[in-house]
Amino acid sequence: MKKSIFLFISLFAFSLAFSQDKATNTEQMKWWREARFGMFIHWDMSSVAGTEISWSRLGPKPLDIWGDAAGTGGDSIYDNLYKKFNPTQFNARKWVEIAKDAGMKYLVFTAKHHGGFCMWDTKYTDYSIMNTPYGKDVIRELSAECHKAGIRFGIYYSPRDWHHPDYGMGDNSRYETYMTGQLTELLTNYGQVDVVWFDSFGKGESVKYWHADKVLELVRKLQPQTIVNNRCNYFGENVPSLKADFDTPEQTIGSYQPTRNWESCMCVVEAPKGGWSYRRDGKVKPFAECIRNLVGCATGDGNLLLDVGPDPAGIIPSDQAGRLAQIGEWIRKYGFTIYGTQGGPFRNGKWGGGTFKGNKVYVHLYESAPDTVSLPALKENLVNAKNLSHSNVKASMSNGKIKIISTPADRHSPDTILELTFNQNVTRIDN
Numbered sequence: 001m002k003k004s005i006f007l008f009i010s011l012f013a014f015s016l017a018f019s020q021d022k023a024t025n026t027e028q029m030k031w032w033r034e035a036r037f038g039m040f041i042h043w044d045m046s047s048v049a050g051t052e053i054s055w056s057r058l059g060p061k062p063l064d065i066w067g068d069a070a071g072t073g074g075d076s077i078y079d080n081l082y083k084k085f086n087p088t089q090f091n092a093r094k095w096v097e098i099a100k101d102a103g104m105k106y107l108v109f110t111a112k113h114h115g116g117f118c119m120w121d122t123k124y125t126d127y128s129i130m131n132t133p134y135g136k137d138v139i140r141e142l143s144a145e146c147h148k149a150g151i152r153f154g155i156y157y158s159p160r161d162w163h164h165p166d167y168g169m170g171d172n173s174r175y176e177t178y179m180t181g182q183l184t185e186l187l188t189n190y191g192q193v194d195v196v197w198f199d200s201f202g203k204g205e206s207v208k209y210w211h212a213d214k215v216l217e218l219v220r221k222l223q224p225q226t227i228v229n230n231r232c233n234y235f236g237e238n239v240p241s242l243k244a245d246f247d248t249p250e251q252t253i254g255s256y257q258p259t260r261n262w263e264s265c266m267c268v269v270e271a272p273k274g275g276w277s278y279r280r281d282g283k284v285k286p287f288a289e290c291i292r293n294l295v296g297c298a299t300g301d302g303n304l305l306l307d308v309g310p311d312p313a314g315i316i317p318s319d320q321a322g323r324l325a326q327i328g329e330w331i332r333k334y335g336f337t338i339y340g341t342q343g344g345p346f347r348n349g350k351w352g353g354g355t356f357k358g359n360k361v362y363v364h365l366y367e368s369a370p371d372t373v374s375l376p377a378l379k380e381n382l383v384n385a386k387n388l389s390h391s392n393v394k395a396s397m398s399n400g401k402i403k404i405i406s407t408p409a410d411r412h413s414p415d416t417i418l419e420l421t422f423n424q425n426v427t428r429i430d431n
């Protein structure tokens with residue numbers, strides 16, 4: 001109970017941490033704002049055990065987000081999984097194809113998670129994929145395939161490292177040298193990196209030595225076009241001067257927020273105690289829920305980064321890939337109501353929400369919506385309402401107010417979409 005309240009407060013803090021506003025890197029953010037939908041991939045040798053990435057490692061987690069966890073030593077089972085990691089079926093082209101077919105425009109891959117295992121050829125540690133029976137640099141292949149396919153490529157890098165003996169030790173300088181060296185490798189040897197997705201430094205004594213600003217400076221120097229999330233700093237801490245490019249609500253749809261960029265990261269797999277990574281006990285979320293998550297983000301003016309967890313052989317399991325293919329089918333029909341739109345022009349809600357572009361507003365109505373939804377008045381006049389889902393849901397406007405009227409039988413799962421055309425370009429209203 002205590003932990004869940006803390007988690008709630010922490011998630012809230014995450015969204016405030018490392019603040020940014022829309023003025024930040026507007027040029028660099030352009031493609032990302034239009035993309036709306038990306039693939040997160042949590043994958044490393046933890047897939048051999050089929051348990052939660054890093055968090056299933058027993059033993060102390062120095063400087064974790066809950067504060068210092070005392071103790072020494074690691075987990076002799078978890079820390080040796082890499083010796084059995086041999087993903088001979090890994091095929092970067094296939095993964096990128098799955099992402100592309102799902103309508104995802106970018107991909108973010110765990111280069112190093114909190115457990116410290118490195119998925120590329122790094123000269124800074126032996127604890128890497130190069131020393132598994134597989135012995136090949138998967139980031140090399142994945143980045144190359146993304147570049148070829150026109151999918152934006154991003155890396156996830158955890159500043160927390162529960163495996164590294166220098167992490168959080170003394171003034172943390174040895175670890176910082178290690179980390180900046182690794183970031184330099186990642187941002188120099190793999191061509192263009194479009195997103196750098198950090199996952200916060202820990203808490204505890206040594207945070208006072210943590211130089212998030214220097215790390216960020218390095219990233220921006222090495223890849224000036226890249227964009228960075230709001231977790232470069234230590235957990236929950238707000239450093240406005242650092243200017244992150246986007247907020248990161250986790251496992252939840254972010255709330256309507258047109259003033260700051262945001263991206264919800266959510267797992268396609270639901271599992272007890274998490275779902276980040278390949279989970280033997282995981283269950284893929286229903287199709288309708290996945291669509292509502294995407295629509296919920298788009299109508300709130302945010303992105304969705306949907307996570308998959310490939311298996312130890314290197315395959316994105318068929319239940320996950322199958323769900324993504326279904327999402328892709330939906331996107332091919334209705335993607336124009338998502339890509340390149342803004343969330344709004346009015347606040348979304350439990351009933352659904354809107355996206356808009358030019359003189360069009362796309363209303364996404366959920367099955368659970370009430371029979372009448374009254375929307376606040378827009379400045380523009382409604383000239384036409386078209387139902388894109390072939391049902392009888394209707395829209396009318398009188399005294400400036402728009403009403404969406406339907407019966408339960410008219411409302412489809414995962415949503416019913418109306419295209420409203422106005423006499424001129426629509427502007428966002430403050431509500």
Ligand code: GLC
Nearest residue numbers: 042053054055199250265276
């Ligand atoms: C969290 C978790 C981690 C996951 C990440 C994704 O902070 O520690 O396991 O990778 O969020 O958002």
